[in-house]
Amino acid sequence: MFLEKTLHPLVSLIEMPDLRIQELLQMDFYSVLMKGRCSQSMAYGQKNYDFSDGTLVFLSPGQPINCMTWGGGKDHILLCFHPELISGTSLGEHFNDYTFFHYRQNEALHVSVRERMVFKDCMESIKNELRWGVDEYSRKLICNKIELLLNYGSRFYHRQFIMRHDVHAEIVEKTDKWLERYFFTGQPRHTGLPSAESCARVQNMSSAYFDDLLKFETGKRTDEYVQFKRISVACDLLRRTDRSVAEIAEDLGCPSVRHFTSLFKKLKGCTPSLYKTPN
Numbered sequence: 001m002f003l004e005k006t007l008h009p010l011v012s013l014i015e016m017p018d019l020r021i022q023e024l025l026q027m028d029f030y031s032v033l034m035k036g037r038c039s040q041s042m043a044y045g046q047k048n049y050d051f052s053d054g055t056l057v058f059l060s061p062g063q064p065i066n067c068m069t070w071g072g073g074k075d076h077i078l079l080c081f082h083p084e085l086i087s088g089t090s091l092g093e094h095f096n097d098y099t100f101f102h103y104r105q106n107e108a109l110h111v112s113v114r115e116r117m118v119f120k121d122c123m124e125s126i127k128n129e130l131r132w133g134v135d136e137y138s139r140k141l142i143c144n145k146i147e148l149l150l151n152y153g154s155r156f157y158h159r160q161f162i163m164r165h166d167v168h169a170e171i172v173e174k175t176d177k178w179l180e181r182y183f184f185t186g187q188p189r190h191t192g193l194p195s196a197e198s199c200a201r202v203q204n205m206s207s208a209y210f211d212d213l214l215k216f217e218t219g220k221r222t223d224e225y226v227q228f229k230r231i232s233v234a235c236d237l238l239r240r241t242d243r244s245v246a247e248i249a250e251d252l253g254c255p256s257v258r259h260f261t262s263l264f265k266k267l268k269g270c271t272p273s274l275y276k277t278p279n
Helices: 113-130 138-163 165-184 196-202 207-218 222-240 245-251 257-268 272-276
Strands: 011-016 024-026 030-035 055-059 064-066 076-081
Touching (some): 030 113, 076 113, 113 138, 138 165, 138 207, 165 196, 196 222, 222 245, 222 257
Antiparallel strands (some): 011 076, 030 055
16 A cells, blocks of 8 residues: 555554545554644644644554544654564563553644654664564564553653643543432432443543543542542432432442442441441
């Protein structure tokens, strides 16, 4: 498709002066696409560009990319590597830590000039290694260089989360209100606890991005935060209503009073009955 010579059967790095493909691409390997500087300011992702000097999107196997979204600009670079490349390596062992491979395209990473140069240096290092040809050291060296690039991706996404604190704080506040309504209306009794997917769907974002956002802002993963809100609502119901512990446990989706009591005591340090009537 790109008329690029294959230097390694499991990894390629393709430089594209301009991306002109007007279609959806769906590839069976991990991909990192770096788009060049945007010539005009535009909204992309959860807010306007943090920086307009470059944008990166990380794709998992089978995840489609809309090339029309990435049209315009110059100096695109596409890094592709097959899952077999990292299988059994140190990179493969902790690859799930790079959750941004499960973000949506509109949750991309926007980089500064300095950050873009870091990624370009990493990709140039990978290309130089590919030029050596395949030998017994190739796989380990290439994986090490890809790992370095992904670690920088983690660092710069962390910076982006810091810059978007105000926006993300509003999202957490909206999630709080939605969870409170969910629990106060007794919905868990019929549909169970909200998942990361259902919480993210309300905010129109991927579950991976939402989970990382919540972890960054509150220190809790989605499942932990949902439990925290469930017990918070339980405290209000215990103090402000005459409902029994059993009724509250059922409304909040607990399989039994014993389970509810154990969870409540773990988070609040006392039983629901004692919390309801402290004297």
